[in-house]
Amino acid sequence: MKGNILITGATGSLGKSVLNNLLKDFPSDKLSVLVRDDNKTTEFKNKGVTTFVGDYDNYNSLVSAFKTIDSLYFVSGSDIANRTKQHENVINAAKEAGVKHIVYTSFVRENETQNSPIATVAEAHLKTEKWLKNSGIDYTILKHTIYMDFIPMFLGEQMLDTGVAYLPAGDGKNSFVTRNDMAEVGAKILTSLEDHKNKEYDIINENTIGFKDIASQISEITGKQIQYVSPxxxxYIETLTKAGVPQEYIGVFAGFSEAFKQEEFIKTGTTIKALIGRKPTNIKEFLTQAYSKKQ
Structure with missing residues (x-):
């Protein structure tokens, strides 16, 4: 039956959070998810959610799933090397299946050129936005800033032991938003699509912060002196290489660090409050939750 919403990437943190937000006040029999692994369908079926097995590389699986829905929450793929083609599959399958509205998770940016330190990451997003706008399908583009949830990953698991926050992000300030806040925004839009037809939103915080101040706040929260070092x-690349970090991860960490330094995610605004009726989680709240348990 048409009228359904389908969420891709439902086993991932963002997709699952969007689904859980929707389930608070949206009928489960109107919700569908796409998962890659048949062994991960049980939790969704137990919630009364229709489950399809497929992935962005399998065009026919996408068409089959999309034929049952009107609206699609399209989580951008995590396979950086292959996702441009994967995203093209999603858009084309949605067109073939007659999907009426796509909500796409893109990214906020200052630099769209090949000189961007995250140009490789950006490519699929930029192309997907163009494909969406030319598809004839109604769209809402959510330009997500950097996840606040990624801060501990960038600072490393050993930071509290070493007392050093080691990241080549300089003095750049950036806007961070929690994944849960982004998911709440996505769920809100999915339940009021007529108000968001063919619109783009910067999903950003109201304030910016640099990693030196982040390290200072972690010191205050944990009672352990953390020194910020920006090599x-x-x-940075040599240090991570010697530590045995895989090269593909080093490239991503280094690229995003340079993006932080160049303030690629500097935009601020009140979009989140306007969409969900409350201010986004601030950095102190997040860091307290993330690091108070690790003292």
Whole structure:
């Protein structure tokens, strides 16, 4: 039956959070998810949610799932090397299946050129936005800033032991938003699509912060002195290489660190409050939750 909403990436943190937000006041029999692994369908079926097995590489699986829905929450793929083609599959399958509205999770940015430190990451997003706008399908583009949830990953598991926050992000300030806040925004839009037809939103916080101040706040929260050290890109890459970090991860960490330094995520605004009726989670709240348990 048409009228359903389908969420891709439902086993991931963002997709699952969007689904859980929707289930608070939206009928489960109007919700569908796409999962890659048949072994991960049980939890969704137990919630009364229709489950389809498929992935962005399998075009026919996408068409089959999308034929049952009107609206799609399209979580951008995590396979950086292959996701441009994967995203093209999603858009084309949605067109073939007759999907009426797509909500796409893109990214906020300052630099759209090949000189961007995250140009490789950006490519699929930029192309997907263009494909969406030319598809004839109604769209809502959510330009997510950097996840606040990624801060502990960038600072490393050993930071509290070493007392050093080691990241080549310089003095750049950036806007961070929690994944849960982004999910709440997505769920709100999915239940009021007529108000968001063919619109783009910067999903950003009201304030910015740099990693030096982040380290200072973690020191205050944990009672452990944390020193922020911003090495050169060359030194950072060499250090991570010697530590045995896989090269693909080093490239991503280094690229995003340079993006932080260049303030690629500097935009601020009140979009989140306007959409969900409350201010986004602030950095102190998040860091307290993330690090108070690790003292």
């Amino acid at each position: 050169s890109q060359k030194e």
